Amino acid sequence: CTHYLFIVVVAVNSTLLTINAGDYIFFTDWAWTSYTVFSISQTLMLIVGATYYLTFTGVPGTATYYALIMTVYTWIAKGAWFALGYPYDFIVTPVWLPSAMLLDLVYWATKKNKHSLILFGGVLVGMSLPLFNMVNLITVADPLETAFKYPRPTLPPYMTPIEPQVGKFYNSPVALGAGAGAVLACTFAALGCKLNTW
Numbered sequence: 001c002t003h004y005l006f007i008v009v010v011a012v013n014s015t016l017l018t019i020n021a022g023d024y025i026f027f028t029d030w031a032w033t034s035y036t037v038f039s040i041s042q043t044l045m046l047i048v049g050a051t052y053y054l055t056f057t058g059v060p061g062t063a064t065y066y067a068l069i070m071t072v073y074t075w076i077a078k079g080a081w082f083a084l085g086y087p088y089d090f091i092v093t094p095v096w097l098p099s100a101m102l103l104d105l106v107y108w109a110t111k112k113n114k115h116s117l118i119l120f121g122g123v124l125v126g127m128s129l130p131l132f133n134m135v136n137l138i139t140v141a142d143p144l145e146t147a148f149k150y151p152r153p154t155l156p157p158y159m160t161p162i163e164p165q166v167g168k169f170y171n172s173p174v175a176l177g178a179g180a181g182a183v184l185a186c187t188f189a190a191l192g193c194k195l196n197t198w
Contacts, residue, residue, distance in 0.1 A: 012073060039130035039177035040184065046070065046096045047125050047185045050103055051117065051192025060108035067100035095132040099125045114193050122186030130177030 049070075050063035071094040102124040103117070110116035 035133070036130070036173045036177040036180075039133045039173075040181050042096070042133065043099075043126050043129040043177075043181040043185050044188045046099060046129065047103070047122060048188040048192045048195075050100050050125075051121070051189045052195050054103065054107055054117070055114060055193050055196050058112060060104045060112075063100040063103040063107070064097060067094070067096035070096050095129065095135060098132055099129045102128060118186055118189040118193060122189040123182045125189075126181030126183065126185030127178040130174045130181055133177075134174060 046067060050066045053066045054060070054063045056062075103121045106121040106124060107113075107117050110120070
């Protein structure tokens, strides 16, 4: 029961992160900085749950099934928010599915080797999800137009965003998200495996 409860909790949290990743307030104020941060956060939420589920069942394909759970949860949540008047497009691209498929492929191709799953699977998911997440932005209504249609109160000084500094490191938020995601995803894949030793 604990195992399945954990899967549900992580999938719900992944959904909440995804909702914020398309938030026009974040995107308007923080632009590429928010894109990079939320790409990494989604990568980590996907990899820890999918790796846990995959090693728990030992069946290649369950990581993709886990990503499908995340997608359905997000459709339901975004649909509810949209019905309440929150400025979201209803369509959500299932950005986790291709990354989860890569994780399943690694597990299957390496004959269920956990160390290969952690290293290769982690790198592949970390590098691929920020790329697929760019597709997610296409489905969000133009952030500036939306911000003007849904004005918000002035932010207090401590909430005022700083200028994004992404360009000082890389010219692309996808590259920054993929680089950081590839390193961190390996750690979280190891955590997902370790959780099965409770």
